[in-house]
Amino acid sequence: MRILFMGTPDFSVPSLAALAEAGHEIAGVVTQPDKQRGRGKSFSFSPVKTKAVELGLPVFQPLTLRDEAVIDSFRRLRPEVIVVIAYGKILPPALLTAAPHGCLNVHASLLPKYRGAAPIQYTLLAGDTVTGVSVMRLDEGMDTGDILTQAMIPVAPAETAATLFEKLAVLGKETLCTVLRDLAAYERKASPQNPELATYTAKIDKSLALIDWTDEAAVIERRLRALDPQPGAYTFMDGKRLKIWAADIAGGSDAAPGTVIGVTKNTFIVQTGKDALAVKEVQPESRKRMTAAQFLRSRYIDTGMVLTNS
Structure with a gap:
């Protein structure tokens, strides 16, 4: 098929490469404009632009999608379908209908669960044991379009x-x-989402x-991985x-949350609101992991040292 691809971060790159x-x-x-980074203010490409240049594909980086001239330029490319993966901006209605098959989106959750900007992190914060991706047709809502198919992984x-x-990409x-x-x-098999879910x-x-040390150890541990x-x-x-x-x-003790209750050669153990955490990897201020x-x-x-929130 003839495709107009829209994406920006690393998550989008495997799909672009696979389509080619x-x-x-x-x-x-289509990807976000180059950004200035570092003290030298040098410009850096998005991961999608880097891959597109490597593949010899034409790249477009409009400052806005609300310009009708920009939409017309995309129409002139005559795409059969527009594939959108983590582009970074909401598409205007005119762009949703710029291709005969509309806009398809790959979203990193089993919709309608975890619509929005951070489905992967919220999957981990919630402690879910199964997740997946949804391929849906974009409409004017936030991840509300009809679902064409879904795939799951543990x-x-x-x-x-x-x-x-990486796995979901x-x-x-x-x-x-x-x-x-x-x-x-x-x-033909596309089905609408249930908004109640x-x-x-x-x-x-x-x-x-x-970190709020009054939270349960399981909650804090999931947050470490989600972030x-x-x-x-x-913490401080x-x-x-x-x-x-x-x-x-x-295992915890009756010490106040945030208190170091044990130290070994390889770890230090911090009391939480329920149970404790044996810390395995850290990054002190201004140093590496x-x-x-x-x-x-x-x-x-x-033991007895207290970790605080300031």
Whole structure:
């Protein structure tokens, strides 16, 4: 098929590469404008642009999709379908109908559960044991379009946002390619979502990253994994920020939440609202990630020390 592809982050890249490899005609790739990064303010490409350039595909980076001239330029590419994967902006109604088969989206959840910006992180925060991807037709709502198909995978006990991101990106490309091999058949089977079952996810920000030690250990442990690699869950030790990347649930005591109740050569154990966490990996302020064992060789910690929220 002749496809206009729209995407920006790493999650979109496997699908773009798979579509090209499958022999589809990519009329163009639309991605977010280049961003200035670092002290030198040099411009960096989005992952999708990097892959598109590598594949020799034409790239478009409009500042807005609300310009009718931009929509007309996409229409002139004569796409049969527009594939949208984590582009980063809501599409205007004029673009939704710019191709005969409309716009298809790969969403990283089993819709209508976890609509919105952060389905992968919320899957882990909730402790779900199964997740998947949905291929749907975009409409004017937020992830509310008819579903063409879904695919499921289990969530591993030690899954992080990074590892689940990679798995769902692969599952997404495979499911999308299956749909496009017989799009008309999947369109005939498309089914509407049940709005009564819908849940929504907000964009992850740093306010979610501060550890509340009065929460149960299981809740905190899921948060550590959900916020890895960005933005990382953190606490404070002697007034300095300490990110905690990984921990195991351990038996607790009657100590106040946040209190260090045990120290070994390889870990330190922190009391929570229920049970405790044996910390395995940390990142001290202005330093790199390291094992708890490495941290303990350079920082004295004793029982009774209290981790705080400031």
